[in-house]
Amino acid sequence: MSALYKGIFKRDIALAFRQRSELAQPLMFLLMVITLFPLGIGPGPVILQKIGPGVIWIAAILSSLLAMDRMFRDDFWDGSLEQYMLSGQPLWAVTAVKVAVHWLVSFIPLAVFSPLLALFLNLTMEMYVALMLSLLLGTPLLSLVGAIAVGLTVGLQRGGVLLALLLIPVFIPLLIFATSAVDSAALQLPYRAQLAIIGAMLLVAMATAPLAIAYALRVSQN
Amino acid sequence: MWKWLHPYAKPERAYHLCHRLQPYLWWPGVLALLTGCIWGLAFAPQDYQQGDSFRIIYIHVPSAILSMSTYVAMAGAALVGIVWQWRTAFMAMIAMAPVGAVVTFIALFTGAAWGKPMWGTWWVWDARLTSELILMFLYLGVIALYGAFEDKQQAGKAAGVMALVGVVNIPVIHYSVEWWNTLHQGATISKFDKPSIAPEMLWPLLIALLGLALFIAAVSVMRMKNEIIRREYHRPWVKALAASSVGD
16 A cells, blocks of 8 residues: 555656656746846845845745646546546545655755845845745645645646636735744744744645545546 | 435525525615614714714625625535535535625725725735735635536535635634734624624614625525526426416
């Protein structure tokens, strides 16, 4: 049984790294969105430092929305998803593995890039640490909650914009707490409370989202 | 215990129930809404601080409270639909969604119109205003997702899941003025032990609240009747109904 999950894990990782362009495009998008802000708002270091955490988080949310529909799309269209459902294994466990893989392949490149982003937006060391912690706790939440909406829209021909419409309102509280954590760090204040709230949201999502994702996929599969 | 409820899962029974309920919701609703608004807008005493501007609460507070209640009712219908596989529950859900979105818009609009003279600005990014705006986005998301599917049974389930995901926003809106010390004033009428509002101001407000609740229920019931007819138009009972109403 665990061989099944290990197999899915390995397969998804291999697939992600063989479609390198799909892996790289959201990241390039993130980088370019962040480049737009200093050009559009003005390159003053003070104002960049002030808007920096919010800009990085917004760019992370937008790029994750772009990459999100990859999570189940191919499996849906080539029939693998149907096979998972017929396999007799709990679908929520399969989806949990798939979401974990999606998070790994989207978050680790972002983490590798992040010092560059911090440099672009003139973040201090404290702000950078807080930003990384908030991303570490917040991005799995993006993947988990996002997967519910992906599961619902995967069968639609043009689900892309709809996916963003559904998810952006749900992500707003996360954005508020995450940027508030980094803002506190900028003022050298403790930010553990905000991280604790994000962590609590993550735990609730980890407990409930896989079931919702499995239900959503069954609805899409009809 | 709940067995008596099960026949209403059948669209035909649900339609007739809606049809019977409609006048009882419609007329008291309109009456109470008119009474509450006229009493509140014309006869209630002025506020010693805010003057006549406070009278917007007779529209703003009922619509703000009921925008949340309608969402909870919608999510409740979605839950019933998902758990017990009732098609009529999804119809009820989608009947309520646009009504709720409009009520949320009214709450936001009247709040903005009141904010201009009182706070000096149409809009602030205050916790309660923001979460009310998110509530409207959630309604719009549910409606958009429902519209995206050809198969309305599938659409109902999908939109139902999304409605349930959005329900986490409701406690955030309700407690936002207590958790964050924001520009929006604290609750005045939900503190039942010692309401911080004068009774002659409170009564018209409660009547307007009741009126709007009944009005929303009446509109939802009408929309639900339409939804049932639209989805079941090929069934014999709908044809019989149409024939009998033509004969009248």
